[in-house]
Amino acid sequence: MNSSDDAHTDLFSIKLSSFLHEIRLEKKAVRERAFFLCEYCYSPERLSANRFTVDHVIPRSLNGSDDLRNLALACRRCNERRYNFVAGIDAETQEVVPIFNHNP
Numbered sequence: 001m002n003s004s005d006d007a008h009t010d011l012f013s014i015k016l017s018s019f020l021h022e023i024r025l026e027k028k029a030v031r032e033r034a035f036f037l038c039e040y041c042y043s044p045e046r047l048s049a050n051r052f053t054v055d056h057v058i059p060r061s062l063n064g065s066d067d068l069r070n071l072a073l074a075c076r077r078c079n080e081r082r083y084n085f086v087a088g089i090d091a092e093t094q095e096v097v098p099i100f101n102h103n104p
């Protein structure tokens with residue numbers, strides 16, 4: 001490995017470290033915004049055996065973004081049950097409504 005390779009590796013490491021730091025900050029922001037509660041069922045993360053995950057409200061597979069407005073804290077059960085569903089039928093009105101909305 002020559003000095004050019006070393007410099008390239010160092011630059012890659014710095015960019016990767018910065019990227020991972022941004023992801024950690026973003027996840028922290030989502031957790032704090034949600035008051036550490038699942039944003040679907042409101043169960044508290046502190047009572048869960050598993051750390052909650054940051055879920056994409058509109059899944060990435062449906063071109064959902066990584067923007068904070070498209071992220072929600074989810075317990076494992078809600079994250080696994082929701083899969084790629086973004087809407088459901090309201091039992092009272094029979095209307096199709098979004099499953100989750102930060103700004104109802």
Ligand SMILES: [Zn+2]
Binds near residue numbers: 038039078
């Ligand atoms: Zn939940």
